[in-house]
Amino acid sequence: MKDEISRDDRVANLKGMGCSRKRVEDARFTQGKGNYVDDIKLDGMLFGDFVRSPYAHARVTNIDTSAALKVPGVLAVLTAADLAPLGLHWMPTLAGDKQMVLADGKVLFQGQEVAFVVAVDRYAAADGIDAVVVDYEELPVIVDPFESQQSDVVLREDLVALDGSIPPGAHGPRKHHNHIFTWSAGDKDPTLEVIANAEVVAEASMYYHRTHPCPLETCGCVASMDKVNGKLTLWGTFQAPHAIRTVVSLISGIEEHNIRVISPDIGGGFGNKVGAYSGYVCSVVASIVTGKPVKWIEDRMDNLMTTAFARDYHMTGKIAATPEGRITGLWCHVTADHGAFDACADPSKFPAGFMNICTGSYDIPTAFLEVDGVYTNKAPGGVSYRCSFRVTEAVYFIERMIEVLAIKLNMDAAELRRINFIRKEQFPYKAALGWEYDSGDYHTAWDKALATVDYAGLRAEQAQRVADFKAGKTRKIMGIGLSFFTEIVGAGPVKNCDILGLGMFDSCEIRIHPTGSAIARLGTISQGQGHATTFAQILASEIGLPADSITIEEGDTDTAPYGLGTYGSRSTPVAGAATAMAGRKIRAKAQMIAAWLLEVHDNDVEFDVDRFVVKGSPERFKTMKEIAFAAYNQAIPGLEPGLEAVSYYDPPNMTYPFGAYVCVMDIDVDTGVTEIRRFYALDDCGTRINPMIIEGQVHGGLTEALAVALGQEIAYDKMGNVKTGTLMDFFLPTAWEVPNYETDFTVTPSPHHPIGAKGVGESPHVGGVPCFSNAVQDAFRPFGNIHTNMPHDHWRIWQMANKLGLHG
Numbered sequence: 004m005k006d007e008i009s010r011d012d013r014v015a016n017l018k019g020m021g022c023s024r025k026r027v028e029d030a031r032f033t034q035g036k037g038n039y040v041d042d043i044k045l046d047g048m049l050f051g052d053f054v055r056s057p058y059a060h061a062r063v064t065n066i067d068t069s070a071a072l073k074v075p076g077v078l079a080v081l082t083a084a085d086l087a088p089l090g091l092h093w094m095p096t097l098a099g100d101k102q103m104v105l106a107d108g109k110v111l112f113q114g115q116e117v118a119f120v121v122a123v124d125r126y127a128a129a130d131g132i133d134a135v136v137v138d139y140e141e142l143p144v145i146v147d148p149f150e151s152q153q154s155d156v157v158l159r160e161d162l163v164a165l166d167g168s169i170p171p172g173a174h175g176p177r178k179h180h181n182h183i184f185t186w187s188a189g190d191k192d193p194t195l196e197v198i199a200n201a202e203v204v205a206e207a208s209m210y211y212h213r214t215h216p217c218p219l220e221t222c223g224c225v226a227s228m229d230k231v232n233g234k235l236t237l238w239g240t241f242q243a244p245h246a247i248r249t250v251v252s253l254i255s256g257i258e259e260h261n262i263r264v265i266s267p268d269i270g271g272g273f274g275n276k277v278g279a280y281s282g283y284v285c286s287v288v289a290s291i292v293t294g295k296p297v298k299w300i301e302d303r304m305d306n307l308m309t310t311a312f313a314r315d316y317h318m319t320g321k322i323a324a325t326p327e328g329r330i331t332g333l334w335c336h337v338t339a340d341h342g343a344f345d346a347c348a349d350p351s352k353f354p355a356g357f358m359n360i361c362t363g364s365y366d367i368p369t370a371f372l373e374v375d376g377v378y379t380n381k382a383p384g385g386v387s388y389r390c391s392f393r394v395t396e397a398v399y400f401i402e403r404m405i406e407v408l409a410i411k412l413n414m415d416a417a418e419l420r421r422i423n424f425i426r427k428e429q430f431p432y433k434a435a436l437g438w439e440y441d442s443g444d445y446h447t448a449w450d451k452a453l454a455t456v457d458y459a460g461l462r463a464e465q466a467q468r469v470a471d472f473k474a475g476k477t478r479k480i481m482g483i484g485l486s487f488f489t490e491i492v493g494a495g496p497v498k499n500c501d502i503l504g505l506g507m508f509d510s511c512e513i514r515i516h517p518t519g520s521a522i523a524r525l526g527t528i529s530q531g532q533g534h535a536t537t538f539a540q541i542l543a544s545e546i547g548l549p550a551d552s553i554t555i556e557e558g559d560t561d562t563a564p565y566g567l568g569t570y571g572s573r574s575t576p577v578a579g580a581a582t583a584m585a586g587r588k589i590r591a592k593a594q595m596i597a598a599w600l601l602e603v604h605d606n607d608v609e610f611d612v613d614r615f616v617v618k619g620s621p622e623r624f625k626t627m628k629e630i631a632f633a634a635y636n637q638a639i640p641g642l643e644p645g646l647e648a649v650s651y652y653d654p655p656n657m658t659y660p661f662g663a664y665v666c667v668m669d670i671d672v673d674t675g676v677t678e679i680r681r682f683y684a685l686d687d688c689g690t691r692i693n694p695m696i697i698e699g700q701v702h703g704g705l706t707e708a709l710a711v712a713l714g715q716e717i718a719y720d721k722m723g724n725v726k727t728g729t730l731m732d733f734f735l736p737t738a739w740e741v742p743n744y745e746t747d748f749t750v751t752p753s754p755h756h757p758i759g760a761k762g763v764g765e766s767p768h769v770g771g772v773p774c775f776s777n778a779v780q781d782a783f784r785p786f787g788n789i790h791t792n793m794p795h796d797h798w799r800i801w802q803m804a805n806k807l808g809l810h811g
């Protein structure tokens with residue numbers, strides 16, 4: 004048999020790894036053919052919605068539902084009293100705490116769910132909500148976590164013992180009735196000693212404000228209990244459908260095989276859709292009660308005010324160094340505002356996520372981190388928003404500490420980073436706070452970044468600008484924002500990481516069809532990341548069938564293998580590894596089939612792009628397509644028919660992507676208006692599966708970073724009112740504010756991942772926020788700024804300029 008097309012063409016035909024394959028999802032999304040939760044319409048479907056608390060802290064003395072029940076179209080109103088006999092008025096949170104499903108005697112944050120009105124449609128439900136009469140008795144409100152730890156006001160009365168003592172929480176002893184946990188990492192005394200004896204110590208306190216992921220599609224679900232066969236089907240915006248199935252089974256008592264959870268298309272998640280919400284529980288109960296399917300879909304205000312927030316970390320740091328700038332120690336304390344219930348979505352052993360990667364990309368010999376979690380009258384949630392489990396906070400902290408140290412040392416901040424980077428030959432690198440970084444080459448990335456932007460030239464220009472400003476020739480100052488980040492993604496290892504006891508492996512199951520096409524199902528779920536495109540590319544390269552012939556399916560627990568879902572940029576590191584491993588199992592069987600067909604020994608054939616060839620005789624081969632057909636249609640001695648494989652992958656370590664970002668910004672000191680002149684982002688996520696998708700992830704993450712750094716926040720007044728509960732007040736950047744991003748890369752494969760890939764989804768956000776913030780702060784450095792908190796909106800920048808005397 005003679006092969007007519009070249010090997011290069013055969014590789015190209017696969018559209019495998021490294022190819023900027025167009026997104027297969029876009030055909031349906033661009034034509035309005037997506038299938039989101041709110042597109043699901045079932046016969047007789049009802050709609051449920053919440054009566055929500057206007058108060059941030061109040062006793063609920065009475066709920067009168069009688070008028071609501073008379074509203075045309077209203078069928079039922081659920082309150083905590085109705086759920087209590089089922090034990091469903093409270094639910095477990097992902098962080099080992101518990102949370103009210105519906106107000107049980109009191110409310111603890113504005114917008115808290117008080118009653119669930121079930122009606123024939125959304126409009127009747129709204130009328131019903133208006134007719135529910137709730138009597139509140141206001142209680143003192145605490146929105147400040149420092150005040151909370153001193154206050155006599157008990158927020159969580161359910162967590163105080165009868166004798167008045169404070170029982171321990173899920174993460175150990177609690178110091179005060181409003182305290183949740185203390186968590187620490189590293190060596191306290193040695194770190195304090197290094198700092199006490201250091202020649203140079205820089206200190207800073209910073210607040211990483213509360214914000215919100217704000218996905219385009221809000222959270223929602225449809226619950227349908229089939230009373231005939233006892234099966235519950237739950238469609239929803241779930242980032243972890245299998246975990247939701249297990250949790251629903253555990254709290255409802257419905258056997259797990261009788262529950263089918265389906266995540267259809269999801270319109271952005273960003274972590275907002277990891278946790279469990281009252282709406283899910285109430286919809287399931289309402290469906291059981293009414294015997295009809297029940298839909299619940301949040302509106303924008305519900306989403307911004309009540310579902311998983313992000314950040315809200317008050318961080319204080321001390322960094323010690325030699326006069327030459329060699330860092331010798333780092334100390335960090337965090338006061339973490341978790342709101343009314345601890346509903347953070349972290350692996351169980353990490354109540355402050357991976358905040359203990361706060362030594363960043365630097366070889367810091369001694370470090371100590373302590374985090375205090377605190378209750379306040381704010382919405383629960385936490386950890387969401389492209390964060391990799393608090394890595395955003397950790398990287399912001401260290402990248403600000405580096406800048407503050409550079410000021411103290413009167414040194415260039417790029418050079419200070421360079422002399423402290425972990426060196427290439429130090430990997431795998433064991434950090435002072437416990438992590439083992441798998442691979443990295445920071446100096447190469449940094450040098451490439453600085454050379455590309457002409458860093459020296461930029462600094463010269465900035466110096467001239469400062470001189471011009473001081474001479475009264477311009478009112479615009481210039482900032483050069485630098486950041487270098489290391490991420491930690493791919494949770495992972497089951498021995499270290501679980502959520503509610505569920506080990507964090509992931510999975511892929513592949514079925515090759517006789518004609519040489521395939522379906523693969525994974526335990527993850529795309530929310531916009533393009534898994535259907537990229538996972539097919541991994542398989543194309545591994546099994547030699549074109550990506551276009553491989554369907555990727557996720558999100559249906561009746562068909563997909565068990566997995567822990569998509570967040571923490573874990574899909575590529577974990578499910579991507581499972582995909583490669585399952586592909587290799589397919590290939591191993593294909594090799595035996597090929598050898599039999601070619602009448603040679605198994606070891607005498609080798610894989611080449613899309614076929615097995617006889618070693619040394621390239622003209623003798625069987626294509627994967629031929630092998631697939633033979634697997635089903637020829638009786639092969641000693642082999643079962645069929646070509647299928649499944650892999651459950653427990654990664655040996657997480658992956659540590661990194662990147663170097665530079666932002667050049669002009670600031671008008673009289674208006675506070677910022678103009679981003681240039682943004683350069685170099686990302687290293689190891690082996691790159693789809694460069695175009697990576698670039699899309701980087702653009703998206705950077706834009707969200709711009710949002711957070713330059714204006715976005717969930718702000719509360721002293722009464723606990725959410726001041727930014729609509730998109731009029733909550734800043735979402737548009738094409739108007741977004742600069743032209745320049746993306747770049749280096750490739751440092753992960754040594755333990757089967758294809759060397761690291762995650763990338765959260766990197767641009769993690770590295771982007773400090774970069775934008777550093778640009779603002781750097782512009783004011785020549786005028787005496789040391790640290791100013793985000794968000795740097797125009798008004799606050801004007802205030803910065805004013806405080807530094809630049810207006811007079």
Ligand code: MCN
Nearest residue numbers: 272273389531537570571572573574575692693762763764
């Ligand atoms: N990829 C690649 N090569 C690599 C690494 C990743 O081609 N070396 C591709 C992947 O195959 C995948 C995408 O990039 O198609 C993102 O992969 P990964 O970094 O593994 O992240 P996940 O798929 O696990 O996505 C989660 C991550 C998180 S945690 C948040 S938050 C976030 C993010 O993805 N939410 C998003 N990006 C988002 N993008 C969109 N459009 N919508 C969201 O909700």
Ligand code: CUM
Nearest residue numbers: 274388389570571
């Ligand atoms: Cu932390 S946001 Mo993402 O992990 O879904």
